Amino acid sequence: MTVASCLDDLPITRLIGVGEKVAEKLGRLDIVSVADVLFHLPFRYEDRSKVISIGALKPGHSCLFEGRVEIAEVVFRGRRSMLVRLSDGTGFVTLRFFHFSNSQKQTMQRGQWLRCFGDVKVYSKSAGPEVVHPEYQLISEHKRGQLDEGLLAVYPVTEGLHQMSFRKLIKQAFALLKNGAYVHDFLPEKLLKELRFVPLVESLQQLHYPQSMPSDVSDIPAFKRLIFEELLANHLSLSRLKQGVQQWDAPSLKLSDDSQQQFLRELGFDLTAAQRRVVDEIASDLKATKPMQRLLQGDVGSGKTVVATCAALQAIQAGYQVAIMAPTELLAEQHFKNFQSWLAKMNIRVDCLVGRHKGAIYNEKTSAIQAGETDVVIGTQALFQDKIEFAKLGLIIIDEQHRFGVQQRLALRDKGIRDGSCPHQLVMTATPIPRTLAMLGYADLDLSVIDELPPGRIPVTTTILPVSKKQRVIDRIKQGVENGRQVYWVCTLIEESETLQCQAAEAAAELLVNSLQGVKIGLVHGRMKADEKEAVMAKFKQQELHILVATTVIEVGVDVPNASLMVIENAERLGLAQLHQLRGRVGRGHRDSHCVLMYQSPLSSNANERLSIMRKTTDGFKIAEKDMQLRGHGELLGKRQAGFMRFKVADMARDAHMLDNVAQCATEVLQKHTELVEPLVHRWVANSAEYAQV
Ligand code: ADP
Ligand code: MG
Numbered sequence: 038m039t040v041a042s043c044l045d046d047l048p049i050t051r052l053i054g055v056g057e058k059v060a061e062k063l064g065r066l067d068i069v070s071v072a073d074v075l076f077h078l079p080f081r082y083e084d085r086s087k088v089i090s091i092g093a094l095k096p097g098h099s100c101l102f103e104g105r106v107e108i109a110e111v112v113f114r115g116r117r118s119m120l121v122r123l124s125d126g127t128g129f130v131t132l133r134f135f136h137f138s139n140s141q142k143q144t145m146q147r148g149q150w151l152r153c154f155g156d157v158k159v160y161s162k163s164a165g166p167e168v169v170h171p172e173y174q175l176i177s178e179h180k181r182g183q184l185d186e187g188l189l190a191v192y193p194v195t196e197g198l199h200q201m202s203f204r205k206l207i208k209q210a211f212a213l214l215k216n217g218a219y220v221h222d223f224l225p226e227k228l229l230k231e232l233r234f235v236p237l238v239e240s241l242q243q244l245h246y247p248q249s250m251p252s253d254v255s256d257i258p259a260f261k262r263l264i265f266e267e268l269l270a271n272h273l274s275l276s277r278l279k280q281g282v283q284q285w286d287a288p289s290l291k292l293s294d295d296s297q298q299q300f301l302r303e304l305g306f307d308l309t310a311a312q313r314r315v316v317d318e319i320a321s322d323l324k325a326t327k328p329m330q331r332l333l334q335g336d337v338g339s340g341k342t343v344v345a346t347c348a349a350l351q352a353i354q355a356g357y358q359v360a361i362m363a364p365t366e367l368l369a370e371q372h373f374k375n376f377q378s379w380l381a382k383m384n385i386r387v388d389c390l391v392g393r394h395k396g397a398i399y400n401e402k403t404s405a406i407q408a409g410e411t412d413v414v415i416g417t418q419a420l421f422q423d424k425i426e427f428a429k430l431g432l433i434i435i436d437e438q439h440r441f442g443v444q445q446r447l448a449l450r451d452k453g454i455r456d457g458s459c460p461h462q463l464v465m466t467a468t469p470i471p472r473t474l475a476m477l478g479y480a481d482l483d484l485s486v487i488d489e490l491p492p493g494r495i496p497v498t499t500t501i502l503p504v505s506k507k508q509r510v511i512d513r514i515k516q517g518v519e520n521g522r523q524v525y526w527v528c529t530l531i532e533e534s535e536t537l538q539c540q541a542a543e544a545a546a547e548l549l550v551n552s553l554q555g556v557k558i559g560l561v562h563g564r565m566k567a568d569e570k571e572a573v574m575a576k577f578k579q580q581e582l583h584i585l586v587a588t589t590v591i592e593v594g595v596d597v598p599n600a601s602l603m604v605i606e607n608a609e610r611l612g613l614a615q616l617h618q619l620r621g622r623v624g625r626g627h628r629d630s631h632c633v634l635m636y637q638s639p640l641s642s643n644a645n646e647r648l649s650i651m652r653k654t655t656d657g658f659k660i661a662e663k664d665m666q667l668r669g670h671g672e673l674l675g676k677r678q679a680g681f682m683r684f685k686v687a688d689m690a691r692d693a694h695m696l697d698n699v700a701q702c703a704t705e706v707l708q709k710h711t712e713l714v715e716p717l718v719h720r721w722v723a724n725s726a727e728y729a730q731v
Contacts, residue, residue, distance in 0.1 A: 052206055078685045086188065101184075102130065104125045128165070133169045154171055187248075240262045285328055287461055288461075348432060349434065358428060362434070387414075514526075523597065526604045542588050546560045603623045605619060608636055613651070
């Protein structure tokens with residue numbers, strides 16, 4: 038093969054063993070060029086540097102071992118399988134194959150030596166160690182112990198492509214590099230010097246062929262450079278998204294002071310200074326002729342709904358429609374009621390559209406939207422169904438953003454694009470996101486923060502108790518109910534199935550019913566139909582129920598100001614962010630509120646720390662910072678942002694300290710090296726094509 042100069046431009050089909058079919062499979066992993074294969078990074082390593090004698094095999098570990106076939110037989114116990122018994126003089130091990138070919142069986146002759154690698158398990162003491170489907174190769178006896186591998190990188194694979202295929206491709210790519218080919222180093226030279234980064238090829242070399250088992254990859258300078266590059270690429274991809282949107286025009290929505298004044302007068306309370314400020318920020322965005330893309334962060338109970346209503350009013354008065362999207366039907370209905378009660382008297386037509394609206398009702402609602410007869414429509418995912426057309430959509434409001442992925446948000450916005458004009462977008466979240474994280478995770482949005490709670494709120498008092506004190510808690514509830522309090526009793530079983538969680542809630546409800554005569558108790562859980570849940574919630578809201586037993590379905594957004602007592606079972610199993618969200622359901626009224634966190638002993642030190650933080654503060658931002666320290670960004674951005682921010686080498690919790698530098702560098706690249714944006718994003722961000730289209 039002739040050596041092409043740049044591997045970024047060399048198609049993968051130029052490597053030996055890559056025909057059309059393989060290329061297609063590689064394409065599924067976004068591997069198109071030879072450089073792409075170098076950036077297909079391992080996610081762990083296996084130690085193939087020493088052979089373990091069979092007598093010393095450690096159950097629960099992946100081991101490399103060699104042995105002579107003593108016996109190979111096909112058995113039919115339960116399932117047809119081939120068992121191969123190996124020995125090396127120090128002990129015996131059984132290999133078990135559920136899938137095997139005849140020729141495979143033929144090779145397992147008594148006396149044949151095998152070199153194997155696999156997970157060692159012990160199912161029963163008498164049977165000894167066993168390995169299911171090990172990787173193996175036949176060796177001759179005199180080759181025993183002659184290893185040519187050290188640490189072996191393990192790659193993400195796709196159907197029909199095996200580890201070996203990747204190893205071969207990567208080997209070829211490095212061979213080309215040795216013969217004068219190169220990959221682009223996109224990082225500006227100044228930066229490389231400043232941050233003392235290792236050159237690109239050296240970094241890649243160390244990742245694919247590490248010298249020793251990396252215990253903490255972030256300690257290795259070679260990784261740092263790649264982590265930085267990946268974070269930068271992600272930042273740039275979002276910034277580009279934002280720029281992309283700025284190419285559209287947006288309707289300039291003039292603020293009608295009168296209607297806003299009227300609305301605020303009738304509210305019954307004054308906006309807090311923070312609410313005021315954010316309302317103004319949004320108002321000036323909406324007046325502009327470029328689409329607003331704003332993230333509104335405000336702790337639970339900080340009053341985001343009123344702010345959203347002001348924004349909606351502005352759009353409606355300017356003659357446009359507003360779509361509001363909530364993560365659950367329950368929340369959609371709650372917003373609907375709020376908006377209805379606030380806006381209907383101003384002759385604004387508010388409607389609600391959720392999954393259960395079908396047939397004639399659905400058609401009626403969607404044609405009203407299409408005809409422009411509906412001013413505000415509040416809904417769930419149902420709002421993105423392709424059939425729904427808006428007559429004149431001017432503003433999209435998305436509540437509790439963390440439930441939606443970026444793609445969903447974009448899909449909704451695209452619906453509104455008409456003749457080169459794009460609706461404004463307001464995204465609201467109650468998950469406090471530390472600033473550095475927000476800079477990366479939401480680099481496509483401007484940020485507004487409500488950093489103050491409405492006056493008169495008394496901070497929730499939090500108590501931590503072992504589950505053995507449950508009776509005491511129940512007694513306290515009894516007292517509370519007698520004093521007119523309403524109570525949430527939250528059951529959590531985080532790892533287990535939803536079914537189990539519902540069973541736990543049912544059991545808890547039963548216990549309470551039996552211990553508290555005359556107290557009215559309702560139950561909501563995830564397996565109930567939406568309208569059943571809604572009915573129970575409505576009863577609780579109207580104070581027809583004293584206690585609401587619930588699974589974590591009530592985590593988001595539900596507003597029942599009279600509820601002032603919350604008990605959370607197995608609180609130690611929840612993350613801080615979730616505990617904070619849950620606790621935010623109480624402390625909304627004017628009386629003192631209490632939250633009891635019950636735990637199963639013994640408490641791990643991490644769980645202990647989490648619960649103590651909850652007792653010490655009610656400040657969502659403090660809790661979020663602590664959460665990030667204790668268990669990473671996962672809950673904050675990663676998992677909830679489905680399909681977004683899946684990193685190859687970076688780990689937001691571990692690498693968050695780089696983000697300031699990353700943001701700075703991104704700004705510089707966007708100003709001075711725009712030509713680098715596309716190739717960097719292409720190299721690191723999965724499905725970059727999808728992003729580019731937006
Ligand atoms: P969240 O930000 O969690 O969505 P909500 O919008 O549901 O909060 O508001 C929580 C409660 O506080 C609601 O009952 C709302 O009417 C009330 N509220 C909002 N703003 C104020 C204010 N400035 N003064 C008093 N009460 C307010
Ligand atoms: Mg809310």
